[in-house]
Amino acid sequence: MRPEELAGRVRPVVPDVMVARDEVTAIVDRARLLEILAWCRDEPDLELGFLSCITATHWPEAQPAFWVSYELRSIAKLHRLRLKVGLSEADPHVPSVTAMFPTANWLERETFDFFGVVFDGHPDLTRIMLPEDWEGHPLRKDEPLGGVPIWYHGATVPPIDQRGMA
C-alpha cells in the first residue's frame, strides 16, 4: 500500500497519523497500544504482522519525555507503519507486547536497559547489554558519554582522564 493510502486506511482508527518522507507514523495512546497493534496485525489488507524494531528516544524537558516507537512491516503487503507512544519522565511505563510479538522480548529489554522505559507484563525485564548491577540508563540524554569509572566487582578504576598518569 502506498504511504498516503496506508495513512488514510489507519486514520479512522488512529486519528493522529502523518506521512513524512514516504514513511507513515501513527501516534498512539499507550492505553490503546495493544489493541491498535492487534488491529494492524489482523486487518487483512494491512497484515502488519512483523515487528521489525522497538526503540525509544529521550527528550528531557519536553513533554512527553520519551517516545517509544514500534516499526511494523508487512512481509506480504510490502509496506511499513511506525507506531509511537509518548511517555512522561515520571511515569515511563508502557505495556509489553511480548505476548503478541515474541521478538519484542529482547528489543524491550534493550530499551529498558538503555532508557529505563518499563514494559509492564514483560516476562524477564532485566538488563541485556550492561552488567546487571549497572546504575542508570546510558542512552538517556542526561547521561554523559564516557567519564564513568571503570569498575569490576570489588574494584574501581577511575576514568582515563582522572588517573593522574603523565
Added chain:
Amino acid sequence: MARDTSDMSAARDGLPDEAAAFRDAGTGELRQETMVINMGPQHPSTHGVLRLLLELDGETVIRCKPVIGYLHTGIEKNTEYRTWVQGVAYVTRADYLSPFFNELGYCLGVERLLGIEAPPRAQVIRVLICELNRVASHLIYLATGGLELGAVSVMLYGFREREIILDLFETVTGLRMNHAYIRPGGVVMDLPEEAPRKIRDLLDLLPHRIDEYETLLDDNPIWRERNEGVGVLSAEDALALGVTGPILRAAGVPADLRKDMPYGGYETYDFDVPVRSEADAYARYRVRIEEMRESLKIAEQAFRRLDDTPGPVMVEDPKVGWPPKLSVGPDGIGNDPEYLRHIMEESMEALIHHFKMVTQGVQVPAGEVYSAVESPRGELGFFIVSNGEHRPYRVKIRDPSFVNLQALPAMIEGYLVADSIAANASLDPVMGGVDR
C-alpha cells in the same frame, strides 16, 4: 567453561537471579537431576563472546538462555556526539563482517532526511561493493561453520577467498574492514585505476570456487548428518521471533528487502531470491551458497554498468559533499597531498570550507526515518532521528544478528548439545552487531 557455576547457587545481593529458570520451585536450589553449564563467553564455537546458559539432561539441551552484552561498545551513544559523517565510521564497526551494509543503511537514512539521492555512479559502486561484501560474509559463515563441525579444509578455503575480496576492498578504501567508504551523498571517492582489473579477476574466479565448496560439502555425509534436521525453525516461528535473512528464506518465506522494498537501484538488477523449505541448518547452508551466486550475478551487472555510468560519486552540493579530493594511503583514505597543498597554500576560501565541513559537517533537517537494507544476515535497520543540528539525535541500529539470536533457544531446546553448535553456526550471528 569461563565461569564456575557455583556462583549461580544463590542470587547475589540485590541483583536479578540469572539462573532463576533453572531452580526448583520448592527449595530454590538448582535442580539436581539436570546440569546447568555455561557455554562461553569464551568458547571457540560461539562466534565471539556469546554465553549460553544451558540446562542439560545428559546430552540433551532442556533449556537455553543466551547472555549477551560482552561486546557492548556504545556505538549508538557515540554517534550522538559526532558529526553525521563521522557517524559512518562508528556504525561500520557494528557488524564487522558486513561493514558496507552498515554504512549503506545509515547513509540511505541520512540521505532520506536530507532529501537527496546519491549520483548514479555512486549507486552502482555501492551495489557492486555490497554484493561482494555479502559473498565475503557468507564465506565466513562457511569457514567458521565448517570449522565448528570439523570441516577444517572449508575453513581454510573460505578464509582464502575472503582474503581476495578483502584485498579488493583494501585497494578501493585503503582498509580491509571498517571502511567508512560509503558516506551521506555518495561514496567518498571513485574506484582507483587498478580496481576494475581486480574486480574482473574476482568475478572470474569466485564462481568456480563456489562450485568447489559445493563439491566438498553438498553430499559430504558428515556435513549432511550434522546439519540436516538440525536447528529447525518453522516460518511461523521465525516471523514471530522477528527472524529475517537466509534463515527466514530457508523456511520458505521469500522475504528480501532488495526485492520487497528496493533501495539504491536494486530494482534495476536481475537476480533471484533463493528459497528452501526444509527450515534446517542444511537448508540455510544451501540458501547462502545460492545467494553467493546471485550476489556475483548482481556484481557482474553492476561491474558492466560502471563503464556506462560516468560522473561524480558524491552529490555536487558543497554543503553535503565532503571536500575533494582524497587518495588511498597506507592507513586508509586520507586527504590528497595535492589538495592539502591547495588549501594550505593557495586558497583561503577552500581552507575555510574544508574546516567547516570537517569540524561541523552537514546540517540535517529535523525528522526521523527508518531505513532498512538486506544485510547478509537479514533486515538491517537504522532508526535515525535528527533535531536539525550537525549531529544525530539518535541512531538505533536494528541489527539482524541481535534479533535472530533470540531464536536460538527455540532451535536447540530438545536437541543434543552438539546440535546447538551446528544450529548456532547456521544462525551466523556476529557479536559486534548483536552487542553494538
